[in-house]
Amino acid sequence: MAEFPIEVRASRQQRLGMPVNTFLRDYWQQRPLLVRGAFAPWRDPLSAEDLAGLACEDLALARLIRLDRKRNHWSVERGPFDEQIFPALPKRDWTVLVQDVDKWDPDVRQLLDVFEFLPRWRIDDVMVSFAAPGGSVGPHTDHYDVFLIQGSGQRRWQLDLRGHAARFRQDSELKLLENFQSDVDWLCQPGDMLYLPPEVPHFGEATSACLTFSIGFRAPSRSELLADLADHLETTDDGLTRFADPGRQPVRDSGRIEPDDLDRVRDLLRQTAELSDAALSEWFGRAMTRYRNPGLLAAPPKAISKAQLIKRLQAGTHLVRHPFTRLAWRASRPGARLYALGDALSTSTKLASTLCGSLHGDLAWFEQLSEDEQQIVLQLVNTGHLAIERA
The missing domain is CATH 2.60.120.650 (Cupin)
Incomplete structure (x- = not known):
């Protein structure tokens, strides 16, 4: 030592x-x-x-x-x-x-x-x-x-x-x-x-x-990751792939599980482990922003418009991440995928990084965003991931 x-x-x-x-x-x-x-x-x-x-x-x-x-x-x-x-x-x-x-x-x-x-x-x-x-x-x-x-x-x-x-x-x-x-x-x-x-x-x-x-x-176990991945695959085309056994030979004992069947199962599971980078990262981003979340996030009682948000920012408020949300992002051409408590949005790398970092979104910051970026921010406000705070 x-x-x-x-x-x-x-x-x-x-x-x-x-x-x-x-x-x-x-x-x-x-x-x-x-x-x-x-x-x-x-x-x-x-x-x-x-x-x-x-x-x-x-x-x-x-x-x-x-x-x-x-x-x-x-x-x-x-x-x-x-x-x-x-x-x-x-x-x-x-x-x-x-x-x-x-x-x-x-x-x-x-x-x-x-x-x-x-x-x-x-x-x-x-x-x-x-x-x-x-x-x-x-x-x-x-x-x-x-x-x-x-x-x-x-x-x-x-x-x-x-x-x-x-x-x-x-x-x-x-x-x-x-x-x-x-x-x-x-x-x-x-x-x-x-x-x-x-x-x-x-x-x-x-x-x-x-x-x-x-x-x-957080250190999710292998069983937790596999269980979450299985749930995710049920919602995708990858999850529709089923066990198949073309070219099967007659069996001598119908009650026996054959080694060839185990090989087929292993191949099926191996396909899951060999997901494309895009498919794997999409699942992982959703899973890790959802994992062990206390579930206390609530959307505002009434959605606000872009004009209403600007008016509030003009009054001296600013945007911050809600303390109970969890955000993460990854690079995805041509920009980024932003994950928020299991949901996924496409946006710019700059906005995704800012939202996941030290966000202090005042009026000047909001106005320099593109129209698409402003709509992402507005969506996050109306789903409760971003909160409006007084300075």
Whole structure:
């Protein structure tokens, strides 16, 4: 491990403590990395009280995890919670976690700007947790990459890098490791950031009341991808291709599955794996903008016209991506294909890139678009993907 240090210090020029290319080459999906001071000086983008309030909202995905130390038992309660639950909690050994906080809070959402060196379609959400002293979710592994940013307070992180075979406890709905043994022990301060690749056993415990901001990345499984592709193929001509067996020979045993039939099935499935680049990318763009979406996007109650949109922009408003949408694009001659929660639109490369990037669409920006581009923007407004905000 000396060749690849697992603890470094950030600088103004290098938030990761090294060039991005070095991080991607030597650490991404390979080994953990603690970056001291990655977000120093740190200021919490939301408070523990704000998080507790969000955990009480009907549409928020929240959990409360408690540890009974005498029984060494973790229990889970799911939100939304009554606001009276938090003052009644003990002084230690519990944590509240809320998913998708970036969708609800613009200041938390800004944390994602730091990770623009990774494709946005890979990012899942920002989960925020508040833990009383001793609060944790127990020793576990994750199937995805995660950056854990330490907010106010302190948290102790222990990691097992020796690759012990995972065994899981049977006494909790949490998938807790039964045989966790740490060989790395860190105390994280506000502004420190811990990167963990998939399947690294880890255990984080608050040593004081603390906030932690977790940027999780999506990693769809092969079975999920195949299931989605199968659904997609049902809507295309490719999905109409059926098993065929011309030139079949008589069988001796009608109950037996013949090796030749398995070869025919393999050939049929291989045709699916050999989709054209255009067909594969069309499915993937739709799938990845739809995958694990909370489904809280709603179109405005009444569609607006181009003239009405211009009038609103003239009043000083601007267009932004709705926090619950997910956009991505790919090059497609003569321009681009833009994907929005599973839908696909053809537009210019410039507009697609802008809509998926740091969009701040004011009147001047809208007026310099072509007529076709303006119609795309208007369509996205009327389907809820773009929102009109006051400056």
